[in-house]
Amino acid sequence: AAVSLARRAPKSGHFYAGIMMAPNRSFRQIQSDRPIGQLPAFLRENESASWTTEYGVRMGWQPNRRMALSVGAGKYNMSQQSRHRFRIPFDPGRERPTTNNNFESNYNLSVPSSYGDADVEVGVQRPGNQPLLPGQFLNVETRTQINIRYISLPLTATYFLHSSPRWSVGVKGGVALSILDKQDFTATSTISLRGLRSRTITVQRQAPDIEKTMADYQLGAALWYRPAPGWTLSVEPTYRHSIGTVLERG
Secondary structure, eight states: OEEEEEEEOSSSSEEEEEEEEEEOOOOOEEEEOOOOOSSSEEEEEEEEEEEOEEEEEEEEEEOSSSEEEEEEEEEEEEEEEEEEEEEEEOOGGGOEEOGGGEEEEEEEEEEOOTTOOEEEEEEEEEETTSOOOTTOEEEEEEEEEEEEEEEEEEEEEEEEEEEOSSEEEEEEEEEEEEEEEEEEEEEEEEEEOTTSOOEEEEEEOOOTTOBSEEEEEEEEEEEEEEEETTEEEEEEOEEEEEEEESSOBO
């Protein structure tokens, strides 16, 4: 939903400009089980995401009482949490001795998400007096947190079904270009298997496949109220859906 306050000239054909605030909320939430087709294999994945409030400016042209065209610019943050469980075969060739007669080994995992994949290195430690057999499986649970900030550039058109000096009610549609401005990635992995010391590792690194530029289509409604000549307050609930990467995928 977008709420904006616009200052404009009180005539039929005019330009207008104003500020915009949009409390965004994502309805995407996935929880699924995947069959074990290859190793490392998924046992379970769970993903949810939400956005914070978007702020920006908007300007446009209203040639008559029925139509309005607008462009704008804003920023919004997205926070995504995901949880994956992997099943990995134990590989003694990866082990190296450490202090106190222990052994360590590292495994590389690719953790998927809606906004790209992240490469995570997971470390495993076992006591030397508790040997493991080749082919035994490690259960690895990985929790990831991705914080992304996008710059949004929307282009929308509004058609008013009803228009009066005070009220205008209509429908709107358009597209928005979202450009990646900042990203932070954190992953926490926990390994469990009988005979292994449970270990939790946290890493912070770039997620290499985060979508740099995306396009959304937008559909919604528009309610405009004019409390005084030259001023307009609008409330425009909007559904937006990504239609894929536009320029590049890093």
